[in-house]
Amino acid sequence: MPDERPHPYDALLLLSFGGPEGPEDVVPFLENVTRGRGIPRERLEEVGQHYFLFDGISPINAQNRELLDALRKDFDQHGLDLPVYWGNRNWSPYLTDTLREMVRDGRRRILVLTTSAYASYSGCRQYRENLAESLATVEAELPPGQELPRVDKLRHYFNHPGFLRPMIDGVLTALGRLPQEVRNSAHLAFTTHSIPTAAADTSGPVEQHGDGGAYVAQHLDVARLISDAVREETGGQHPWRLVYQSRSGAPHIPWLEPDICDHLEALHSAGAPAAVMVPIGFVSDHMEVLYDLDTEAMAKAAELGLPVVRSATVGADPRFVAGIRELVLERAAVERAAEPERCAMGNLGPSHDLCPIGCCPARTPKPAAAGADSPYL
Numbered sequence: 601m602p603d604e605r606p607h608p609y610d611a612l613l614l615l616s617f618g619g620p621e622g623p624e625d626v627v628p629f630l631e632n633v634t635r636g637r638g639i640p641r642e643r644l645e646e647v648g649q650h651y652f653l654f655d656g657i658s659p660i661n662a663q664n665r666e667l668l669d670a671l672r673k674d675f676d677q678h679g680l681d682l683p684v685y686w687g688n689r690n691w692s693p694y695l696t697d698t699l700r701e702m703v704r705d706g707r708r709r710i711l712v713l714t715t716s717a718y719a720s721y722s723g724c725r726q727y728r729e730n731l732a733e734s735l736a737t738v739e740a741e742l743p744p745g746q747e748l749p750r751v752d753k754l755r756h757y758f759n760h761p762g763f764l765r766p767m768i769d770g771v772l773t774a775l776g777r778l779p780q781e782v783r784n785s786a787h788l789a790f791t792t793h794s795i796p797t798a799a800a801d802t803s804g805p806v807e808q809h810g811d812g813g814a815y816v817a818q819h820l821d822v823a824r825l826i827s828d829a830v831r832e833e834t835g836g837q838h839p840w841r842l843v844y845q846s847r848s849g850a851p852h853i854p855w856l857e858p859d860i861c862d863h864l865e866a867l868h869s870a871g872a873p874a875a876v877m878v879p880i881g882f883v884s885d886h887m888e889v890l891y892d893l894d895t896e897a898m899a900k901a902a903e904l905g906l907p908v909v910r911s912a913t914v915g916a917d918p919r920f921v922a923g924i925r926e927l928v929l930e931r932a933a934v935e936r937a938a939e940p941e942r943c944a945m946g947n948l949g950p951s952h953d954l955c956p957i958g959c960c961p962a963r964t965p966k967p968a969a970a971g972a973d974s975p976y977l
Contacts, residue, residue: 604678604679604680604929605929605932606680606681606682606711606928606929606932607932607936608709608932608935608936609682609709609710609711609752609928609931609932609935610682610683610707610708610709610710611682611683611684611685611702611705611707611709611710611711612671612682612683612684612685612710612711612712612713612928613684613685613686613687613698613699613702613710613711613712613713613751614664614667614668614671614684614685614686614687614713614715615687615688615689615695615712615713615714615715615727615730615731616660616664616686616687616688616689616714616715617660617688617689617690617715617886618632618660618661618688618689618690618691618692618694619657619658619659619660619661619690619691619886619887620651620656620657620658620691621656621657621658621661621691622655622656622657623651623652623655623656624656625656625691626648626651626652626656627641627644627645627648629658629690629691630644630647630648631644632689632690632691633690650887650891651887653891653895654887654890654891658886658887659884659885659886659887659890660715660884660886660887661688661691663884663885663886663915663916664686664688664715664884665686666915666916667715667884667915667916667921668684668686669916670916670918670921671684671921671924671925672684674918674921674922674925675925678925680925680928680929682928683705683707685698685701685702686698687699687734689726689727689730695730695731695734696733696734696737696738699734699735699738700738700741702749703738703742703748703749707749708749708750709749709750709752710749710750710751710752711752711753711754711928711931711932712727712731712751712752712753712754712970713754713924713927714727714753714754715883715884716883717756717757717758717763717881717883718756718758718792718814718815718818718819718881719756719803719804719808719813719814719815719818719951719959719960720795720799720800720803720814720815720960721795721799721802721803721960721961721962722793722795722799723815724756724955724959724960725955725959725960725961725962725968725971726962727753728753728955728968728969728970728971728974729962729966729967729968729969731751731753731968731969731970732966732967732968732969732974732975732976733966733967735748735751735969735976736967748976750976750977751969751970751976752931752935752953752954752970753955753970753971754924754927754928754931755927755931755950755951755952755953756818756951757923757924757927758818758819758821758822759818759821759822759825759944759945759946759948759949759950760923760926760927760943760944760945761919761923761943761945762919762920762921762922762923762924762926763914763920763923764822764825764826764829764945765919766912766914766917766919766920767822767826767878767880767911767912767913767914768825768826768829768830768833770878770911770912770913771788771826771830771876771878771911772830772833772834773911773912774876774878774909774910774911774912775830775834775838775876775909777909778874778876778907778909779874779907781873782873782874782907783874784834784836785836785838785872785873785874786838786872786873786874786875786876786907787838787839787840787841787867787872787874787875787876788823788826788827788830788838788839788840788841788875788876788878789840789841789843789860789863789864789867789875789876789877789878790819790822790823790826790840790841790842790843790878790880791842791843791844791845791860791877791878791879791880791881791893792819792842792844792845792879792880792881792882793844793845793846793881793882793888794844794845794846794847794855794856794857794859795815795855795856796849796853796854796855796856797812797854797855797856798854799815799960800812800813800815800816800856801813802960802961803815803816803960804817804818804959804960805952805956805958805959806956806958806959812856816842816856817948818948819842819880819881820842821946821947821948822880822946823840823842823878823880824946825945825946826878826880827840838876839872841858841863843858843859843860843863844856844857844858844859844860845859845860845888845892845893845897846888846892847859860877860892860893860897861896861897861900864897864900864901864904864906864908865900865904867906868904868905868906872906873907874906874907874908875901875906875907875908876908876909876910876911877893877897877908877909877910877911878910878911879893879910879911879913882913883913883914883915884913884914884915884916885912885913885915889910889913893910894910897910898910923943926943930942930943931953934953954970954971954972955968955970955971955972955973956971956972957971957972957973959971
């Protein structure tokens with residue numbers, strides 16, 4: 601019988617991006633996101649128009665509350681005695697405040713789940729830098745003799761069945777929403793956040809750097825897995841491509857392409873009958889899904905007269921929640937020097953537990969927790 605104890609961990613921390621929850625929050629939130637970049641307030645107000653279309657409310661916080669509730673219920677149903685906390689990088693509840701709460705509650709070994717499934721600077725190392733910065737703040741406040749808790753991070757879960765299977769079903773459901781005459785020949789556009797090509801090329805461990813690095817390789821493997829599963833289920837061949845969205849950098853800096861809207865134009869020009877946008881790079885339907893896909897890309901599709909639907913993200917799907925529980929128990933077993941089964945689909949296998957030195961480097965080196973180079977090991 602498998603050992604289903606979370607020991608040595610005594611808490612799980614859900615670590616996310618955060619988002620505004622009203623019009624008055626939008627610009628302060630964007631100031632948090634862009635702090636240190638010298639972006640004028642007028643530009644932030646311009647960017648904030650995306651949020652104002654939705655009453656200044658990003659859906660990400662509500663979706664994290666749903667995931668938080670689902671994790672707590674699942675853990676309780678499976679007898680997993682592990683309290684779950686929540687902290688954000690850029691909005692309330694802030695990470696530093698949550699770590700203070702965890703210290704007050706006496707937590708000594710903390711496992712972190714980030715709402716990013718893939719390797720990249722912004723999707724992994726930046727969260728680790730945020731953890732290091734918050735831990736330094738909390739450490740400075742501790743009374744003499746009291747130590748910080750040990751903080752570890754769950755491995756990347758892009759190829760875990762709990763993440764993949766809900767997306768496969770989401771594509772099948774989305775295909776069913778297309779007109780019958782175009783359904784069987786619809787193209788699949790697997791979409792994720794564009795990042796600078798320099799950041800992509802240096803994503804993942806050093807041995808995976810170059811030509812898109814781990815970031816592109818992981819997304820391509822997920823896209824292939826989903827495409828193969830859809831073909832097996834439907835018996836039809838759906839051409840597919842990995843495309844990108846939500847570019848935010850200066851025009852002269854190369855970012856990953858093609859953009860989803862450009863891709864829809866190319867599909868239309870090539871005579872594609874329909875398309876399904878599959879947001880494999882996102883855990884939930886936050887603003888970059890709600891605006892960039894459901895608003896902007898769908899408007900482009902309507903302009904072209906191209907039938908397009910969007911498949912679901914995993915959100916708080918019970919299979920995803922169960923997958924997180926499995927990852928928690930897997931990591932706990934590893935820390936107890938056991939050899940647990942490590943579930944992973946596709947060609948890349950399970951990711952590392954501890955980010956190695958040189959993994960997803962920043963342009964300006966900063967301390968990062970929960971990795972081989974952590975000052976808090």
